[in-house]
Amino acid sequence: MLSQESHLARNIDRHVTLSGGDASLLAELDAHPRRVPRGSELWQTQRPSDHLYTLCRGWACSYHRSANGSQQILDLFVPGDIMGLRDLTYHDHTSTAVMLTTGQVSAYPVERVSELMRCSRRLDWALQASAARQERLITQRLINVLSHDAVSRIAHLMLEVQHRLQRVDAASGDQFYLPLLQRQIGMLLGMSSVHVSRTLIELSRRGLLERSRRRIHLLDVEALARIADFTTFPYEAGLNPELLPEDGMQR
Amino acid sequence: MLSQESHLARNIDRHVTLSGGDASLLAELDAHPRRVPRGSELWQTQRPSDHLYTLCRGWACSYHRSANGSQQILDLFVPGDIMGLRDLTYHDHTSTAVMLTTGQVSAYPVERVSELMRCSRRLDWALQASAARQERLITQRLINVLSHDAVSRIAHLMLEVQHRLQRVDAASGDQFYLPLLQRQIGMLLGMSSVHVSRTLIELSRRGLLERSRRRIHLLDVEALARIADFTTFPYEAGLNPELLPEDGMQR
DNA sequence: CGTAGATTTGAAGCTCCTCAACATAAGTGG
DNA sequence: CCACTTATGTTGAGGAGCTTCAAATCTACG
Structure with a gap:
């Protein structure tokens, strides 16, 4: 194991x-x-x-x-x-x-x-x-959806996914496989699939990401993070030591 | 106690x-x-x-x-x-x-x-x-914000608040005190304070709620629930009996 | 009573949605 | 492997909903 x-x-x-x-x-x-x-x-x-x-x-x-x-x-x-x-x-x-x-x-x-x-x-x-x-x-x-427009929402989602995949070594650098349909991206972010399409094209046009089939390639992570306000990764933060049970302690 | x-x-x-x-x-x-x-x-x-x-x-x-x-x-x-x-x-x-x-x-x-x-x-x-x-x-x-327009979002928020206040006996029937500024309602639901104002007026116009000062009076809870898709109250649901510790058991 | 803050109202503009047609990709059976 | 079928993505046009800015009320509070 x-x-x-x-x-x-x-x-x-x-x-x-x-x-x-x-x-x-x-x-x-x-x-x-x-x-x-x-x-x-x-x-x-x-x-x-x-x-x-x-x-x-x-x-x-x-x-x-x-x-x-x-x-x-x-x-x-x-x-x-x-x-x-x-x-x-x-x-x-x-x-x-x-x-x-x-x-x-x-x-x-x-x-x-x-x-x-x-x-x-x-x-x-x-x-x-x-x-x-x-x-x-x-x-x-929720924060993302509350505060951002379509471009930022999608940028944020892409960074979140990349980040989570890297965590389990399932993303190779800035590239990863994303099996989501555009309709499903819309269901995640509260926008129509038509607008997802337009927004993805817009992101390509700006040189921020590339996609062929279902593969995503983040071309400019810095810029994406700026757009999406993706500065902190709160779900990666440290746990509260006060609540952590001591090593080896069994119930 | x-x-x-x-x-x-x-x-x-x-x-x-x-x-x-x-x-x-x-x-x-x-x-x-x-x-x-x-x-x-x-x-x-x-x-x-x-x-x-x-x-x-x-x-x-x-x-x-x-x-x-x-x-x-x-x-x-x-x-x-x-x-x-x-x-x-x-x-x-x-x-x-x-x-x-x-x-x-x-x-x-x-x-x-x-x-x-x-x-x-x-x-x-x-x-x-x-x-x-x-x-x-x-x-x-999140569901509310992802799927609903301004009228439904506000209706949903009002029902949520009423429901939570009733739970601790802080709402008298369909009336309650809501200390939120319209700007803050906007911060909750992802809309501008101007639009919160217009939407509240629209809800009054339709006879769904009344407000004087900071008091809210829900006039037609049924209709509000329909608009907001507020049929279930998931946070009131029963807990999982399998995980519930037995009575009186101490660590 | 005056001032700062909150709400309302109006007007202009932009984002995003809907609908519909088309293009492309994926899946299916001959 | 190709024609057929279905699903998915792209593009266009028009419109609804919301935002922004600004000015005018209204309210709260020292």
Whole structure:
């Protein structure tokens, strides 16, 4: 497990240093991934949230469907992400999750999550930290949507994605694969797919990014960061040492 | 403490039934509130998040300041709310919090919060539930902002506020006091204060709400809920029984 | 009572949306 | 492998919604 480190482990590692025992408990979480095809749903609104998922390969997202039929994407999941944390605290899901590409997912029943958290305080803490990080992502997107126009919103999204992919070594420098349709980018940022298209072209025209097929190449990260006000990376920040359980302490 | 129940206790009660011991531990959290004038800051960006706060009286909010000087309000706090939970997981704050009215706040050092959580699993759980509820609020606002126009956004905000105030018995029916300036409503919903003004007038014209001074009177909650797609109240939903610690269990 | 702050109103302009047609890419079965 | 089909992206035109600026009220408060 240490030799061939999973994306999940690499993700958690950024938050909390785990003991060997914790690491092997954690390894359980994505020990038995199964292949899930593009478009298949991981969970659905109003169904009980009885599993925690880890995404080993591929992309997924969670979304909300309004009464009028419009949809808004809430979370974007990349390899190494834990999925379903937001809803786990509650009895029912309030979102639906779907695979954006074919990928590998492992599902973990909530009872065993509960057990896991009882066994290891540090692992409990790691899950909380992961949840907190996802909340910061959402908060950042709210800030982005509240304050920026179309060009800045898209610039911000691209930088966020690059940053998250680099974290699990899934982006090669300034280039990465982005399986999102323009309609889906619109659902993330609250704009029409037509305007997403125009804005992407505008960004190309300005020499800020290039795209061929689904590959994105950020040509001028500096300028993009300026436009998008992407100076801080709050979800990468240090955890509160006061709340961190001592090393090796078990419940 | 049981006879004269605090707003905080009433808030937590909705999530978790606490034992007598837990309740008195909880009572500590807002035992010694101090008076804080309107406009005073509770915490600031990039400062260590070393306290948890409870709002006993008055209104507050947290906001983000962009590089270009624009501001976005992230959380709106009403009496009974716990403040600073979002940032507590991390070492530093990423938002600034300020009193919207003069009020009463009690601050609780993070070391003692940590102690509290170690002492009582149910209280730990209650705090997590409270954090999860605040995350759902933010997520709902993101959905609101992503999908709705000005009229719906404001309708949604009014319903959210009414709902949260009713929860702590601070709203009398369809009427409540709303200390937000129109500029601040704009900062919450991503619109200019001029347009907030026009939209509020439009809502009055349609007979959906009335306002005199800072008092809001919702005239047609049904219609507002339809406009705002405010059918579900996800932050009021039931907690996951699988994760709920058994009664009386201590660490 | 006067002043600073908040709200309202008007006008002009810009961003973004909608609708629709077209172009290109991706997927499918012969 | 190609024609067919379907999905996705691009382009244009017109219009709705919102912003900005500025001036005119209104309100709060020392």
